[in-house]
Amino acid sequence: MTGPKTIVIGGGLIGLSIARALTERGASDVLVLERHSLASGGTGKSSGIVRAHYGVPSIAAMAWRSxxxxxxxxxxxxxxxxxxxxxxGEENVEPLTANTAMHQGLGIDVDLIDTTRLAELWPMMNVDDVALASYEPRGGFADATQLALHFGQVARDNGAKVRQHTAITRILTNGDNVTGVELEGGEVLEADQVIVAAGWWxxxxxxxxxxxxxxEAYRSELMIVDAGEPLPNLPVVSDLVSLQYCRLEGPGQFLVGNSDHADFAKKFVDPDNYSNIAAEASIEKYAEKLMHRFPGFPDPSVTHTYAGVYDVPxxxxxxxxxxxxxxxLIxxxxxxGHGFKISPAVGDLVADLLLEGHSTDPDIPASDFRLERFAEGKPLNSLHPYVGAGEMR
Ligand SMILES: Cc1cc2nc3c(=O)[nH]c(=O)nc-3n(C[C@H](O)[C@H](O)[C@H](O)COP(=O)(O)OP(=O)(O)OC[C@H]3O[C@@H](n4cnc5c(N)ncnc54)[C@H](O)[C@@H]3O)c2cc1C
Incomplete structure (x- = not known):
């Protein structure tokens, strides 16, 4: 007996993780449709940071399950x-302490550390304006494109089909049922289930x-810095004092991302047509923040910049x-800016929803992720938000 026909729209991390999870659990008729190449959307621009630090417990749990x-x-x-x-800094000691306790309650391997320990882990860091830190020894970073392609490969090995350069123009319904999709050019593909994993689109x-x-489609700039000499294995840093995040990018190079979202609405863009380099004024600002935090870099220089787009509810x-x-219809x-690290658990949750009808993980209640929460005025917010850095969650 064949199961339901499932179409997944979007060949990014999320669509491919869903195809992987469904086929790993026995779904036999899964087709992923991607309008360009796999991982060519937000996935291809991801900084790939792996961590479980979130103020929303279900998201922290998804990161930890991943x-x-x-x-x-x-x-x-x-x-x-x-x-x-x-x-x-001092203003965020309380939420950091509360969030870390919440994480420990979820079984996440994390501890608070003082600035002496921080300076040992991060010899080139200026810790003068840091009051407290949390440390996840099992965190780090990976490559989002490689993870997406891995999910795609597993899905294909398990029998899924992946069709690239195939744009969907319309989802088709009949009364209260989804019936398939229409492609650019008019071809119709029938399905019993359609999963929309097309990011902002x-x-x-x-x-x-x-x-x-x-x-909203929100543009975010990244800067690659050459530190001047090979760097040791330094932990990823979410700097909630200077509002930036940083990680190694190969030997001697450093990736710096902006996490100052104060002028949020000014950075909405057309995700199919936006500037792919950082503005001069931004580069100056990022460089200043970076030099403040890491005065120990021997001879730093900016090698290049680029930008990506977040899909932000x-x-x-x-x-x-x-x-x-x-x-x-799902x-x-x-x-x-968070879908990479939780993508494995997201695929598993969607498989739960489709195959079991509910989440099988008590720490990840499916009700957290309902669309209706916006219209009902019940947003999914951090339990312990950070002053000046709410989106860190
Ligand atoms: C600059 C940047 C840095 C980030 N850093 C991190 C990080 O450090 N850690 C982390 O966890 N997350 C990070 N993220 C977030 C993470 O990368 C994304 O949440 C994740 O990649 C989103 O995957 P997706 O599959 O939902 O979307 P996408 O990768 O955008 O995939 C959607 C796909 O749908 C396709 N599509 C759209 N419309 C159609 C259509 N009509 N027909 C067919 N296909 C269609 C698109 O072409 C696209 O390939 C970052 C994101 C950006 C942009």
């Missing part, structure tokens, strides 16, 4: 287990069905749920 994937896949996905630190496909998915958290009262998008 951790073994990185550890088992290791080199195959470029995983570097260099550790991960969050550093805060999901909103347009749903709008045509009268379903409102509130999501009002509470910076994803929708992973049936939508619009249409049987067989939305899985809105991962903002």
């Amino acid at each position: 951790q073994p994937y990185f550890e088992q896949l290791g080199d195959a996905v470029g995983f570097r287990q260099v550790g991960y630190t969050v550093i805060v 999901s909103a347009k496909l749903l709008a045509d069905l009268g379903i409102d998915f509130p999501v 009002p509470d910076w958290n994803p929708v992973i749920a049936p939508v619009g009262g249409v049987d067989g 939305l899985c998008a809105g991962f903002a």
Whole structure:
């Protein structure tokens, strides 16, 4: 007997992880459709940071459930287990302490550390304005494209089909049931289930069905810095004092991302047409913040910059749920800057929803990720938000 026909729209990390999870659990008829090449959307720009530090317990739990994937896949996905630190000033000691306690309650391997220990882990760091840090020894970073392609390979090995350069123009329904999709050029593909994992572009496909998915396309700039000499294995840093994040990028190079989202609305862009280099004024600002934090870099210089686009819902958290009262239609998008590290668990949750009808993990209640939460005014917010860095969550 064959199971339901499932179409996944979008060949990024999320769509491919869903195809992997479904086929690993026996789904036999899964087709992923990607309008360009696999991993060519937000996935291809990801900084690939692996950590479980979130203020929303279900997201922290998803990150922690995903951790073994990185550890088992290791080199195959470029995983570097260099550790991960969050550093805060006095104003954020309380939320950091509360979040860390919440994480420990979820079984996450994390501890608070003082600045003496931080300076040992990070010899080139200026810790003068740091009051406290948390440290996840099992965190680090990996390569998002490699992980997406790995998911795609596993899905194909398990019988899924992947069709690239195939754009969907419309999701088709009949009454309250999804029936398939229409492709550019008019071809119709039938399906019993359609999973929309098309990042920001999901909103347009749903709008045509009268379903409102509130999501903004938010441009985020990255800078690659040459430190001047080979660097040792330094932990990833989420710097909530200077509002930046940094990680190694090969020997002697450093990737720096901006986490100052104060002028959020000024950075909305067309995700199909945006500037792919950082503005001069931004580079100066990032360089100043970087030199303040890491005065020990021997001879730093900026090698190049680029930019990516986050798909950001009002509470910076994803929708992973049936939508619009249409049987067989699932939305899985809105991962903002966080979808990489939780992508393994997201695939598993969608497989749960489709195969069991509910989440099988008590720490990951499916109700957290309903679309209706926006209209109901019940956003999924951090339990212990950071002053000046709310989106860190
Ligand atoms: C600059 C940057 C840094 C980031 N850093 C991190 C990080 O350090 N850690 C972390 O956890 N996360 C990070 N993220 C977030 C993470 O990379 C994303 O959440 C994740 O890659 C999103 O995957 P996705 O599959 O939902 O979306 P995408 O990768 O955007 O995939 C959606 C796909 O759908 C396709 N598509 C769209 N419309 C159609 C259509 N009509 N028909 C067919 N296909 C369609 C697109 O072409 C695209 O390939 C970062 C993101 C960015 C942009």
